Amino acid sequence: MRTRSGPRAALSAALAAALALGAAGCVPVDEPDVPPRTDGTAIQKLSQLTVASAGSMKGYSRERFPHWRDTGTNCDVRDTVLRRDGRNIRLSGCNVVAGRWESAYDGRAFTDPSDVDIDHVVPLANAWRSGADEWDDAKRGDFANDTTRPQLIAVSASSNRAKGDQDPSQWKPANRSYWCQYAENWVTVKHYWRLTVTSAEKAALTEMLEGCA
Template identity: 85%
Template sequence: MRTRSGSRAALAATLAAALLLGASGCVPVDEPNPDVSPTRGGNALEELSELTVASAGAMKGYSRARFPHWRDTGTNCDVRDTVLKRDGENIKLSGCNVVGGRWESVYDGRAFTDPSDVDIDHVVPLANAWRSGADEWDDAKRGDFANDTTRPQLIAVSASSNRAKGDQDPSQWKPANRSYWCQYAEHWITVKHHWRLTVTSAEKAALTDMLEGCTWASKP
């Protein structure tokens, strides 16, 4: 019969063994991998396959005013401030206005400390969305799209890269920073999939090529 002191000794030995294994890296720990986003693995390719392929629609009737932005988020503050605060470091505020900080543009690797040098890019441009089905929405829904901070639709980047991109899709423009291509393709797909926007055949081919260059996107 095992005594109480024997049970304690056995428990102590078990705990010591567990600690030893943990120190050697042999005990799996359920921790999120910060380098793996929710759409990685098969989901980005799966979502891409679910997008409707169609020719780009006409620009008739389009204007940026049909996508009301930026929405107010406080006194003299709006969604632009929200994204600047989220994407920057050492943020300086005046009330809820972002007046300083540091931002690194993932499109081209350039860094800035003046928020006036930073643009908030719509990953899927408003004009592209219009040609992809948003022309059939009402202005309220287009406003939801233009101010969407839930999906990876808004990002702080250099003004020069944002303006070079314009309303082009990934078959026409890609970030100069090639190491960002995988994430850029993921984000583009996530936004189009959620908002049920179409892609052109050239756009889908470019996204497929970008994903196939990602090691995590390889099929098992």
Template identity: 80%
Template sequence: MRTRSGSRALGALALAAALTFGAAGCVPLDEQEAPPSGDGGTATQMLDQLTVAEASSMRGYSRSHFPHWRKTGQNCDVRDTVLERDGKDIRHSGCNVVGGRWESVYDGRSFTDPSSVDIDHMVPLANAWRSGADDWDDTKRGNFANDLDRPQLFAVSASSNRAKGDQDPSQWKPPSQSYWCQYAGDWVAVKHHWRLTVTSAEKAALTDMLEGCTWESKP
């Protein structure tokens, strides 16, 4: 997928360690960056490896089956971690992010108030439920909902996050078409790692979005 620097790999390890051991205070990372896309080759190769299946029923679904946001330190959680990673000029009150600058990759809108920013799950929780997560236990679903190691969590405009809802790329795409290659690659990377299925319409849309994307490379 995208080429990543060595510092990004170290950053992902540090985030994982903080989640595992509950280190006190904010995650002490400089110039935090979004996590890398998948580890199974190019997006088109990974897409071909995904199982195509009809979407499962929503029976039994509840967001409470995907516990989030997990603590990453005293008075600090995964939401704060993503806000800090994706923003600039971040200001804190304790370990909570209370100010900064964010630009939503979905629509290019800019914000300085963190309450105007949503943390989007690249693959929405309800979509994951219909794609195989209904068979997981809540611990695994919590791991998915708080996944900082894959390109699964992003600070975006609340309006774009809510317009997206639980739709897949055959139903919704980011308004910024220049982001489509990245979006499709990240979507595939998450589904590939978590072994979630895609519908035939979803696969067709992802194939179209990835066509001509020249940035694909093995990390």
């Protein structure tokens, strides 16, 4: 059997070596120590949240979460949410002056925007105890005005005030048909903003989500 020699043999040997190295694979030098969080179901996102005891309220005030941000002349994020969540909206400039809103928390309906509160699904004080105390005020403002995630919702003033800063282990909407959506929204917000949950909070959310279709 004849063996090849010369330039062609050398080229073949080089190609074989390169293919062997490619087959063996390589590990990127900048591989992160912690795998990035990925989108998934609410249950999957909940499993990725850090469980920790609630932090201190020391230093907290609502002013540390600047809201509502301006969105136009005499208009702000509150108007944005009222317009998004309502029907038959009437405007004066960009101010919402009338419409119809149904509160998902308790099923009550309103036509006067002054009867409607804009709820932070994850309350500002809860966020403070869950890690937002370590943010600067600019980031806390981003959180308090977040209209991209399901963090802001138009609801009855009475339900918003009954909820206060409580988590789902302490308060749930009177409207049980909204529990699945409420739990999913809560988890989505905490997951995006990398906030912690207490063990009781996680247990309550798990129970709510496991009952969803």
